[in-house]
Amino acid sequence: MASRTSRDVLGRGLAVLGRAIREQPRIFAVAVAGSVLFGGMVIASAYVVGTVVGDVVVPAIARGSVGVGTLALAATALFGISVLRVAGIVGRRLGAGYMQYRLQAAYRRRVTRRYLELPLSWHHRNATGTLLSNANSDVEAAWYPIAPLPFAVGTLVMLVGAVASLFATDWALALVGLAVFPALFTLNVVYSRRMAPRQARAQRLRAEVSGIAHESFDGALVVKTMGREAQETCRFADRAGELRDALVSVGRLRGVFDPMLETLPSLGTLAVLVVGTFRLRQGAISVAELVSVAFLFTVLAFPVRAIGWVLAELPRSVAGWDRVRRVLDATGEMPYGDTVLDPADPRPATLTFTDVCFGYEPAEAHLPGTEVLGEVTFTVPAGKTVALVGPTGAGKSTIASLAVRLVDPRSGTVALDGVDVRRLTAASLAGTAALVAQVPFVFDDTVRANITLDRPGIGDDDVWAALRLAEADGFVAALPEGLDTRVGERGTSLSGGQRQRLTLARALAGRPRLLVLDDATSAVDPRVEAAILAGLRSSAADASAPAASILVVAYRRATIALADEVIYLEQGRVVARGSHTELLATVPGYADLVTAYEQAEIDREQERPYDDEVTPPLTSGLEIEVDR
Incomplete structure (x- = not known):
């Protein structure tokens, strides 16, 4: 199962996100609108900064003075962009948070309602600790990628706008961008596939640790009267140790890939400066355009990570969703009929x-x-x-x-x-x-x-x-x-x-x-x-x-x-x-x-x-x- 999960985790994870969007389309639209506004202002700020540097700072250095009106106009432009960026961040975060918590609450209710619908025979086959984990940590894991999802979608829109802006500025710089962005995406896909089995195992062990703890607490009478405290402690410690090792494995893989994901945008910025300097000497671009593109790559580094955050959490989301769906799709329910005995009948029943x-x-x-x-x-x-x-x-x-x-x-x-x-x-x-x-x-x-x-x-x-x-x-x-x-x-x-x-x-x-x-x-x-x-x-x-x-x-x-x-x-x-x-x-x-x-x-x-x-x-x- 682990190999299958590693192969199709991306597609299954995107399917889970698609379900979330279909269930909360309006809230998602608000969050994405805020993210797109933020992305647009990021691109706009790059070109405003480039214009300020190329058309205000450099001429001011050459002349030894600068006009007050020009500075005021530049400051007003930057302030306006900053206000719109803040508005975009607020809309994005409020929408994403509301969507995530709303989904978690809805699915906790669905899982709990399903528990009540399923017969006792089903409950006899499932440990109480596992059921608690399904309704809590598994639901939380399933919808964990919702928090960065609107940011990632807005970032995709921003990347399209950034690439278009790069081509409008200079084809050579645009090719640098086209090289960096696919590399980021490919690295995230590889990361997600390797992370999938580790996250699935960690999520399963969370449920097992919860189950052992619940069983020990619920059976405190037997544990104490039979003198089994040490054995129960060891049983819990062994499984908790497995969970620790699984989480360490997750952290180790993240420790390998996170620096690589952080480094690629910086390498892109360096490549832009090298290529841009060469193009500047050729007269193909201006100082303002070079500064704009370099600044754009600098500010894109953080938003692009949002895509990585979503892809990094997809294995955990898929593992949680599979465990939640196992409950929601469980068979054996006891449907009731529509016959009603007379509630006013005071006689004893037969x-x-x-x-x-x-x-x-x-x-x-x-x-x-x-x-x-x-x-x-x-x-x-x-x-x-x-x-x-x-x-x-x-x-x-x-x-x-x-x-x-x-x-x-x-x-x-x-x-x-x-x-x-x-x-x-x-x-x-x-x-x-x-x-x-x-x-x-x-x-x-x-x-x-x-x-x-x-x-x-x-x-x-x-x-x-x-x-x-x-x-x-x-x-x-x-x-x-x-x-x-x-x-x-x-x-x-x-x-x-x-x-x-x-x-x-x-x-x-x-x-x-x-x-x-x-x-x-x-x-x-x-x-x-x-x-x-x-x-x-x-x-x-x-x-x-x-x-x-x-x-x-x-x-x-x-x-x-x-x-x-x-x-x-x-x-x-x-x-x-x-x-x-x-x-x-x-x-x-x-x-x-x-x-x-x-x-x-x-x-x-x-x-x-x-x-x-x-x-x-x-x-x-x-x-x-x-x-x-």
Whole structure:
């Protein structure tokens, strides 16, 4: 891939710039107009300076005096040109900066929106650090050449005008210019091709370093409890060292080419002076014309570098764009339908699984996928509570994800009130079903904001009603500022059980007709959990919160016993269904599993009394992983 990139980086880079121009034509036109004005004034200043030197300074030296009017006219001309040059610089820089930042903002939004559209199966195959890099440094790299682009385009116009001026002045000097400018362009092309693979590798390593850092920070609990600090530091240092070497390689190549790019215009100026002096002796040109051409080459040295800046950044731009486009062109989106369930219907919803099969796609195309569910069929009747029970890896969490359409089945149907969830609109699905995950996520915001999530129609009365149902009103009322208390990043000021009850209240505040609990009360005291589930089963618990159908992933005997029906899973298939009592008596595997869960719970409580209000977040998080 690196060789292909080095061969066509120029064409692909220009295509990326063309896309930018098509998306922001007006802003680009303003920036180019400013750059062209600046370029025109550069050429004009060269000839004004030449005229001043040839027609004012030299005669003044010969006469020993100079006229005040002549000096005033020359000064006025130079001042006017300077003012116009400043206006051109302002227009160029404002336009280029606005265009660059506007594109970066637009594509960050597009990438983020695409992340939300893609299914979880796609996210499972892509590291979080890489995704952060795509939305940040890759987008920035893709549009980095936009800053010097208008300057470069204006410089091209200026070069055409300069060459025309050179031919109008003297053909020999024009040939010097024609030799220097193509040489600059050729050198930049060679530079870009050699830089392409280095920039692509550096951009990839940036994402990998970001991914390792994010993984280490996100897994701080495991790193610290397992004593892996030194190993994680070495892992990060190794990849950071590779990134350093890649950037050094980029800098080394730039260090070779930059002096050459700087030297060529100076050599051009020297050649103009040599050839110009010879032509001056021949009488082919005047002193004013020689000074104008020499000064023109001197002032062109900096603008011509703008072309080099654009070409130098094209490899980085192409590398960033390829990584951004990989996200934008990713397949596997989950299109929603146009069916809307009646939002005013207060009745609990009916959830139906019919011959549902599901398997996770492999991380790499040549690897086999992982089959998780096979022909799963069951129903959660309206207003009933159904418990999913099974050993680790049986597919319980996958069923929970399918119920709220975080993923789609490979075959079979998942329906709410008889309507395939794939036919529902996103808003209708979100308003009907709510999932409370095993690992709670709390935003760094107030309690109120975490529960309402800016959803319309949820007032403080609704918030408190949801908190009461979740058995969370007591500890929230005891917080320093009540609903206005900020809970810290990921809810670090709360215990594990408190965070779980807060996320449960968040789901209840939306008054879902189907509530899916994926082991969502595992960090809560068993008595509190029993009170929560009992309250959820009856609308009498809170008049403002109608009863909902409940699908709960459970392992505690007390929780399972509250369910109207228990579905026992093994290896992704429904092995048995019935009441808790019936399954205990007829299914040995179920009885052994529930007994083992119960014994583990007793052992844990004997080792450490369960205190939901003071359990540190990291400890409760570890318990969740062990219990699962």
